[in-house]
Amino acid sequence: MHADRTTRALLTVLGMALLAAGTAGILAGTDVLGHHLADRHLTDNPIARYLGDNNVWFWPVAALVGLAAAILALRWLIAVLTPRSRAADITITSAPSAGCTSLDANALTDAVTTEINSYRGVDTSHAKVYGSPTDPRLTITVRTEDSANIAAIRDRIESNALAHIRQALERPDLPIILNINIGDRQSSRAAPR
Structure with missing residues (x-):
């Protein structure tokens, strides 16, 4: 998944908000915040009275906000579950006047994994090329x-x-993510210099 950091951040914020709301509800119901809160009904508060007085416009607005949140959540879910597009060919150009040279992404991944697999101490390796033909990115996993x-x-x-x-x-700044696993467990993840 390519949205790992965003996913973790969003889930952490959501979890903290739900934990705070649950803790506040428990504290309010157990006299910790005062006995006057523990004896009150859930809907007996200024916010519920305001919503009751303005129910003509409030509920349609709440429905629109809920719909927007559902659309954003669906977009996020699709981004998390959809794999990144793999590049089929990588464009290599020395000079625009010289024409366009392409390299098959599978040929590149085969060459790099063959080289890495020949290193002493390496069991297997796997490489993927993502991004566009003009802006490729590479992920290499080594066990x-x-x-x-x-x-x-x-x-x-x-x-x-x-x-x-x-x-x-011909890309000295090509973004490459290198994952190194010892046996079956992950050891380190680093973006090479």
Whole structure:
């Protein structure tokens, strides 16, 4: 999922708001905030009286706000559940007058995984190219042996495989996310320099 940070932030804020509301309700019902609140009915308050006095316009507005929130929630859910689009071809251009050269994204991922898989201590690797043909992004996931030297493998991947990719695409600033897992558990996640 590509919206992990946004998802975590939104769920954290929502969880904290619901926790605060639940805590306030429990405290109000147990005399902690005063006995006058514990004995009152839920709808016996100034807000409920105001809503009762203005129910002609309030409920249609509340319905519109609820509909907008539902549309935003649906958009967020689609963004979280829909995988990023994979780039089919990557455009490589030295000069506009020279024409357009394309590289198949699968050929790039095959080349990088073949190189990384040949490194000592690496079990398997997997690469994906995302984004547009003119603005590609790369994610590489590497699973190492349990006894592998993670720092050495990461340095070798950065100095060799990632340098080769950036050189081949003529993009020294190509965004690459490198995930390194030890055996079956995740060890580190880093965006190489």
